[in-house]
Amino acid sequence: MGELRIKRAYEKPAPDDGCRVLVDRLWPRGVSKERAQLEEWMKDIAPSPALRTWWNHDPARLDDFAARYTAELDANDAVADIRALIGAHPVVTLVYAARDPRINHAAVLRDYLVRTA
Template identity: 45%
Template sequence: MIQCKRVYLDAAADDGRRVLVDRLWPRGLAKDRLPLDAWLPQVAPSAALRKAFAHRPEAFEDFCSAYRRELAGHPEHWQPLLHWAASGRLTLLYAARDETHNNARVLAEFLEDEWERKGSPSSPVCYQGEFGGG
């Protein structure tokens, strides 16, 4: 299971693996005071995309599309997150004030879509190797 949480909220026992998914370290937080399993700045939106979005809700739809394209182009950045989510709860941490329009939400949805897409094969061609054919 994947959940998103503001980095400024207290850690909880049921957070599972806690991963910061922002490119920049959150303001006002000392690195040694944040309960964290990993910081993956490379999985965050590019600096240019982040600046273009500027946390404007009216730009969120375009931001989502562009960020998903960035993610699709670099699976090496987010594949560890899928692995961690498969082995337990994964909490994506973010610093944005807006709890709805932020990169962690887009990333969580992207990861869930990838999880479903990579699930059980559905076409006969995909089953070919499983049943002794081809």
């Protein structure tokens, strides 16, 4: 497995980002396709709408959210797709729109992918 990073969609893309993959179900507001510089948009790897609504990025619910999202990922066919992408590139950057760089689903997804590799 290559290097797996996360980065906000609102940060400027960098040459060392490698393959940039949007992992949000919704497109980030105010970010053009040109500015995003994505190779993929994997909506299906994002948390379900019901889980995202329940969590509402509440830091107090992060542990419960991570457990529920992990359960969703265990049953999600898109995990195989993202693993194939990771295997094909030395660096993959998971792009997300959330404000907090530590409390977001992309961090949970990255940790899941590394832990279950």
